Amino acid sequence: MIADALGLLAAQACFLAAGAGVVRLLGRPWPSSLADGALAYMAGVAAVGLLGQLLLIAGLALTVWQVVALSGLLLAAGLVSSRAGGGSREPGSWRPSGALVLVAGLVLAFLLLLAVDFFFQPLWKWDSWAMWTAKARSIVLLDGLDAGYFQRAALVPEHPLLLPVIEAIDFRFMGLNEQVLHVQFWLLVAGFLGSLVALLRDRVPPLVLWAAVAVILFAPAFSYQAATAYADVPLAIFFALAGVCAWRWLALSDRTALGLLALFAAATCATKFEGLVFVAALLLVLVVLVAASSPRRAALTAGVGLVALVGLVPWRIWMAANDVEQYHSVTEGLDAGTLWSRLERIPTALWALVREMLDPTSWLLIVPLAAAAIALAYAARERHASALALATSIAIVVALTAIYWLTALPFAFHVESAPRVVAAPVLLLASLTPVLVAAALDRGRETA
Amino acid sequence: MLALPAGSGRTAVLLLAFGALLGVAVFVAWWRRLRPRFPDDRLGAAALAVVLLAFCSALAVVPYSAWRIAEDIDHTSSLTRTEAETTGASLNSLSPGVFDELRRAIPPGDSYFVDVAPDIGSPPSDAFPEWSASALLPRLPVRSPERADWIVTWGIPPERYDVPLAGVRVVGHARERLPEAYLARVAG
Secondary structure (H helix, E strand, C coil), rough: HHHHHHHHHHHHHHHHHHEEEEEEEHHEEEEEEECHHHHHHHHHHHHHHHHHHHHHHCCCCCHHHHHHHHHHHHHHHCCCCCCCCCCCCCCCCCCCCCCHHHHHHHHHHCCCCCCCCHHHHHCCCCCHHHHHHHHHHHHHHHCCCHHHHHCCCCCCCCCHHHHHHHHHHHHHHHHHCCCCCCCHHHHHHHHHHHHHHHHCCCCCCCHHHHHHHHHHHHHHHHHHHHCCCCCCCHHHHHHHHHHHHHHHHHHHHCCHHHHHHHHHHHHHHHHCCCCHHHHHHHHHHHHHHCCCCCCCHHHHHHHHHHHHCCCHHHHHHHHHCCCCCCCCCCCCCHHHHHHHCCCCCHHHHHHHHHHHHHHHHHCCCCHHHHHHHHHHHCCCHHHHHHHHHEEEEEEHHHHHHHHHHCCCCHHHHHHHHHHHHHHHHHHHHHHHHHHHHHHHHHHHHCCC | CCCCCCCCCCCHHHHHHHHHHHHHHHHHHHHHHHHHCCCCCHHHHHHHHHHHHHHHHHHHHHHHHHHHHHHHHHHCCCCCHHHHHHHHHHHHHCHHHHHHHHHHCCCCCCCCEEEECCHHHHHHHHHHHHHHHHHHHCCCCCCCHHHHHCCCCCEECCCHHHCCEEEEEEEEECHHHHHHHHEEEEEC
């Protein structure tokens, strides 16, 4: 187990090196703190996951040396980049008060406990052993993408491959250890929380930021769903990071954030097909909000939408070229009569989604308090984050309700999957809440 | 998390009660300390209340969540490597030994056709082909027995398929008290 864990860590070193190059290429300075390292790591997972999928489609097998070469190339691209750290920023005031030390200490202790739990976790949920990790095993054991496997053996073959690619890389470095594989999911959780600190610490007071990090980590559904080794939490993590970068681009015109937004949006789309719906909602809202101040910036934002498809479109072309059939299609068997007869699904679906988002046994008080924070930020005349968070969340719930209405799959199946599907909008709201609260606190100080 | 204890019971109630007290205590202490920073400012005070309410409500579940995770670790850390690797099969009432036998018999790269008798209920009947698809890699399933190198069935004698066979054997019970699983080599 220990040797396998060291192998897994070697794979993570590749992701970190690749990500350091990517963030440098996008204009941020070299990582100089744990939080910056976390952001570089998440960028590396996204970039290697996306490019790894393209390499598989091109016929490569993602061997250890191919992954090392890919990571080395991305690192080298950062080394030769002439962009002199345009995204450089000084961290906000980091005077460690007793309260801050307590919150941060609690977060680190809980993360440590989770690390041990994930280290011993077997694959126990159906879709993890039958679908996600099974695809990763096929990449390793069949030496690349095998059309026969995806035609006849893969469960829901149309899901894009970012997560199986990351898992396959882990397997290449450590062997087929499906317990230690869960440490990958723990690293995504820790990397996400660190990335939030890196992306928001110049705009949000430390105590507010660490409190938000703690709330996300302690939400029971977050750690449980991460441990299932399903794609929903990785998808939600990439999407929430894309949302925070979208806010930075909207409110601060941060060009580095625009690059990171493109990367994390592409990773969201390449993780699971719901990701396309989430990213479309986010970018649609963002384009509208940006267009109000600058049509040129709105055009750049719309361009991100094209970049976001970089992992998804080649995968769909590969599927079509290799006669891989979709497990299901949203528009299958649709006609006016069917839609009319399914109208009663709409309130049920809407209620299922909202109920899951509000369920305190899953997500604590994240959503109601995000709603309160949106109202406070609006009162404080902070319109960017409040509009982005509110409109994107509403757009996602409406889009998911429409899918549940249209789908030919059993309605009960969709309602049962609602707890996992809402992870993305909930994490988006949780990630933007510290921005909203900080705006209200700032306004309060100004008026006091 | 495979073995999270159920949400009820005396330990759960005690830990949740302790967590609630802790959350309330921290909320009161921090509110008294931080509220004076926003004199005559309802907006700032409301924002502070949101932060403290969010954190303290999360803090309230930490003792309970930590206990559940520790219980999970206690169970999962005692699993052998083999038990951990076959958890998916075991949870769906499949005997992992059958798949070990199939891996030994079918050479890597060969193809197989898999089928399950209709009277074997779900979930084991659904789990059998799904677990085969992953556990038997790099052997790949095909959709008809005519195209297969091997036939793997549960509860169906392979002789029922209209293909010449070079040998049929029982590879065990995929589940106790249910019919046997068979392996047959397709001739030619």
